[in-house]
Amino acid sequence: MTGRILRIELRRSAALGVGLLLLVTGAALLLSSTQFFAGRWMQLAVLARSTLIMLLPLALAGGAWLGRRDARCRVNELFASTVRPRWQRVVPTASALAVTVVAAYVVVFLVAAGWVVPTAGYFPSATIVVAAVGVPALIAAGWLGMAAGRAVPRVITAPVLAVLGFVLVALVPEWITAPATGAEIGQFRQEPAGVLLLPTFTGLDDFQTIATRVSLLQALWLVSLAVTGLLLLGAVRRRAVAFAVLPALLGVAVALPLLPVGGARGAAVVDPVAVELVCDNDGPQVCVTRTHAALLPDVVGPARQALAMMAAKLPNAPVRAVQTQQVTYWARPDPDTAPARHSADTIVFDTPTINRVGRADLSGDYFLPALLEAAWRQECGDQSVRGDVYEARMVAAAWLTGRPPAPQPGWPPSEMAQLVGAYQALVNLPEVEQRRRMAAAREGALACRDDELVANVPTGRP
Known part of the structure; x- marks a missing residue:
């Protein structure tokens, strides 16, 4: 009986429409950015997680729209008069929503994998775990949305939840990680461990992976949140509502102390095989x-x-x-x-x-x-490069080719003319002097003495 009801829900309810909406949105986000993950499994998993920035608010809104169905059709009192427990009536609908949102997420991942399989030379074992965290996240969002739609069966509930969901998963982490006033570029606030309770994840280097411990803790918390959403959906009395919150509280109590601080910085680890x-x-x-x-x-x-x-x-x-x-x-x-x-x-x-x-x-x-x-x-431990050092490298590279430095996109013509003049000054020196200077510049650069590089390679700077 339950299976037949589930099939009917999949065919006739809004669950199918919600799944199709997530499928189209996820595919548009991933397939428009294939250059960021083509040939790299871990990058695909991370970008699949980043699509949750849009998919979670849509799942929340879709769940709210589905949750207000009984009130919209004015059958609440009719169903309440039956002896059948409420949870037996909501489980097939909740299951239909879970099936469609998960299917959309998985199908988008499999389609995007078509850009990875032909050229991927390495499959990190953590890829599946990292991508799979999106499954309980979408189920939790859908079920919480259904509970909210049932509690507040208004037309405005779904769009309000979509906006609030986007603010929570997209904007709040940005506000937390934004540099403090007056801070230097690249300096970010130390994010609290609670940031990792959000399943979205962006900005992983090709040589990094998300620590499996972090993914498992996120999954634990999201599963507990999904259980809370389902219990809230089936709750009738206040005592049941209070009991429904317990799984989420227990999940956050277990996961939060074990999650690392620092957000992406704390969760990312270098993959030695990569x-x-x-x-x-x-x-x-x-x-x-x-x-x-x-x-x-x-x-x-x-x-x-x-x-x-x-x-x-x-x-x-x-x-x-x-x-x-x-x-x-x-x-x-x-x-x-x-x-x-x-x-x-x-x-x-x-x-x-x-x-x-x-x-x-x-x-x-x-x-x-x-x-x-x-x-x-040389790898000198400092990611920043002085402007005169960068220009000296360009002139030195041009000396190897025997041609002036090529125009650089975005560079003012005056600066390029300055570099061309520096190159001409270098090649006008006797050949023996040119080779001596280049050898001395290379020796200084390899020893992390950039001043020697700049002293031997003209840059046109006063």
Whole structure:
């Protein structure tokens, strides 16, 4: 009997419409951003969680619309006069809503996986756990919305819940993490552990994962919240309402003390397998990280071209190129730990831009100059780069190519003219002096003495 009622609810109630709305919204959000997760499973899981910023308010509103159905049809008194317990009547409807919202979330994830499977070289085991947290989150939102729609069966209830839900999951975390007045760029307030009670998660580096402990604690809290929503939906007396709140209180009492502080910074950990190197040894060695293994065929050619240019002009030139293994996003777990310096025979290059199908986007004339600039770059533990140091690297890279620095998007023509003049001043020196200066500049840069780099490479600055 219950199964037949569930099938009827799936066919005829608003639950199907709510699921379709979530399906369209989730697909639009994910499939319009494939370049941010193509070829990377963990990034897909995290972006699926980020879609909850929109899906949770919609699930709340959809549940509220479905919850006011009895009042809208004026059958509350009729159903109350029957001997059948209320919970037996609400379970099929609640189950139908749960099935549709979960199905929408899963289908969107599976469709988006089509952009990951062809080029993914690594499947982190935590991917399933991270993505699965969205399931109890959507069920909890739908059931709480149904309880609210039953308690306040007004037309305005659904849109009000949608707005409140969006404020809670999207804007409140932004307000908490916003830098204090007068703080430097990149300095954020220390988020309390309670921020992680919200299942949305954004801004994970390609080399990071969410700690499994955090995902399990979030799932525990969300399951308890879903139970509270279902009990509130079936509650009739005040004592039952008070009892319905207990699972949520118990869930937050268990999860909150165990969640780390710091929000994304506290929950993110470096995945040691993701940063392992995969190399091409058919010539000068070129390596990328395992999570970016699909990029190796694209970067081998430019990397070996850069190494050949360096070998032609630099003494003790580097002989291998390796992708950086350092986490660059602000959520790095140990921002005060200086990264290991690389040896003089190696250049370390940043991850190239990834296109919508998970391959390296080398369509612009930027990757080769960036590889050449890496000859004058070292991991010195400071993410910031002085303007004169950056300009010196550009001039040094141009010296390797034998051509003036190419125009940079967004750079004023006056600054580009200044760099071109600096390049001309360098190449007008005797060749022996040019090589001496470049060798001294590289030695200073590799020793993290940027002043020596700037002193030997003209930048056109007064």
